[in-house]
Amino acid sequence: MERVVDPLAKQPSALRKNSETIAFVIMVVGLVAAPFFTYPLFLMQAMCFALFACAFNLLIGYVGLLSFGHALYFGWASYLSAYSAKAWGFSPELAILTGTATAAICGLVAGSLAIRRQGIYFAMVTLALAQMMYFFALQVKFTGGEDGIQAVPRGYLFGLIDLRNEMAMYVVVLVIFLAGFLFIYRIIHSPFGEVLKAIRENETRAISLGYKTDRYKLVAFVLSATLAGAAGATKAIVLQLASLTDVNWPMSGEVVLMTLVGGLGTIFGPIVGSFVILLMQYKLAPVGEWVLVIQGMIFVACVLLFRRGIIGELGNISRIKL
C-alpha cells in the first residue's frame, strides 16, 4: 500500500475520493499474488494478526477505548477452536465458529465490567481481567497448561476440502480476513459507527443528545472481541497450536504495538502494522530477547515521534484518507 500512496497524491480528486477502494483492491491483489512469492504460512499468520489488530483498532481508533487485554479473546478463542477441532473432532469451520462464539461471550462479560470505568482505568480493568483469564487457562486441564494444545488437525472444510493443502488453507484465511475487514469497514461507516466516533470525540455531548453511550460502547466492545476471537480461532487452525503465549499480557501489548505502528484510527494501518511487526519478529528471531527491547523502543518512538503511525503519516502527507 505504501507504494500506491505517493502517485495518488498527484492524481485528480476523483481518485482521491476513492482512495480507500483503490487501496483495498491493491491489498486484495497483493494478498492473492503474495503466496506465490513468499511463505504462505507467514502470510496466513500475518493475516490473522492483521484481523486481530483491526478488531482492536475498532475500539481504540473509533471509540477511543484502549483495551490492554485483547489477548483474552484472541487466546481463548484459539483454545476453544483448537480443543473442539482436536478433542471433539469439529470440522474447521465449526471449530472457528466455536472459538469466535467463546470470544463473544468473554467480550460480553468483560466488556460490561470494563465500560463501567473510563480512560486509564478502562485499560487497567481490561488488563486485569485478561490476566485473570490467563491464570484460569494455566489451571484448567483442557488447555494443556505449559504445553498448550498441540497438533490440532486442520481437517476438511465442510467435510470436503483438505486444509492440509497449504493453498486451500490460504484461501480460507484470506476469505476470513477479508470478510472481517469488510465487516469492520461497514461498522465504521454505518450510522452506528458515527455514534461511536461521536462518543470518542465527546461522550458527554453524545449522552446529552440522547444516545445511551454505555450500550454503544458495549456493542462495540463485543464486536471487537468477537472479531479478535475469529482471528485467534483461525490462527489455532493454521498453526495447529493454541498456547499460553496467546492469552498472556505480552500478546495484548503486541496488538497495541501493531496498531500503533500502523496508525490508530486508520482503516489500513493495523494491517500494515501487523505485517511490519511480524516481519520484524521473523527477521530478529536470532537476536532472542533483544526483540523485547526493540519492541519497547518502537513503542517509545511511536508515541514521541510518529503518533499517527505509518499509514496515518502517509495519509497526512499525501492528504489521502486511508
Added chain:
Amino acid sequence: MFEIFGIPSTALFGQLLIGLINGSFYALLSLGLAVIFGMLNIINFSHGAQYMMGAFAAYLLLQYSGLGYWPSLIITPVLVGITGVIIERLFLQRLYKLDHLYGLLLTFGLALIIEGVARNYFGSAGLPYTVPESLQGGRNLGFMFLPNYRAWVIVASLTVCFGTWFVIERTRLGAYLRAATENPTLVRAFGINVPRMITLTYGFGVALAAFAGVMAAPIYNVSPQMGSELIIVVFAVVVIGGMGSILGAIVTGFGLGVIEGLTKVFFPEASNTVIFVIMAIVLLVRPAGLFGRRA
C-alpha cells in the same frame, strides 16, 4: 498448636503473614502509582520494571561493590529515582498535553526495554539474594514462627507508607503538591516551580518502587519478570481502591494481600485470581472504586 476452621494455626498464620508481606508490596507500589498519577496524570506502566530495577541494583551493588542490604536500601532508591527523573525530563514531559493513554503506552514501552535488557544479561532464572545478617533467624510466637526479616518488611513498609501519607497530607510541601494537582497554573502563579515538582514527584514514585524492589530481593528471587507479574495485580488493586486517596491505596494494598493469603488457605485454586474477582465485584457494586471519586 491448635486448629481454626479445621486448619492448623501455623498454616493459617503463616499464610496470613505471606499475605501481609504481599500486601506490603501492593501498598508500596500502588502508593507510588497513586502519587505519580495525581501529579502527572500518567499511569506508570514501567512501575513494575522499576521495582525489578531496584532488586537488580541491590543485587549488583552486593556483587560488584560489596555494598550490603542496608546501604542498598538507601542508595538504590536514589539511583533508580534519578533514572526516573531522567525519564520524566526526556520523555514524559512531552506528553502532558496529550491523551493520558499515550503516557501508558510510552511507559509500557519503557517497561519492555528495561525487562528485555535484564533478560539479556541475567536470563529469566531467578538470582538469590541473602537476608542481611542482622535480620536472620526469627522468633516463635507460640502460635506461629515469625522470621525477623518478614517482620521488618511489614514494619518498614508501613512506616514508609504512613510517612508518605504524612508528608502529602500534613506538611506544607504536601499542601503544595496537592494544590498543584488541583490547579497547576494557579500554583505556578504563586511562584512555585511546578514542572520541577512534577519531575521530583515522578522520581519519588519511582524511588518508592525501587525501595520495594530492594525489600523484595531477599524474599522472592531477583528475576527480570518479577515486576511485570506484580504490576498487573497492583493495577487491579488500584482499580479496587481508586487512586484518589493515599490512605485508600495503603489500606487496599494491605487488605487485598491478606485476603489473598487467606484464600491460599481455604481455597488455594483461586489464590491467583481472587484479587481480580474482587475487582470485578467492586466494579459491579461501586464502579468508582472503594475510595475513589467518580471521574
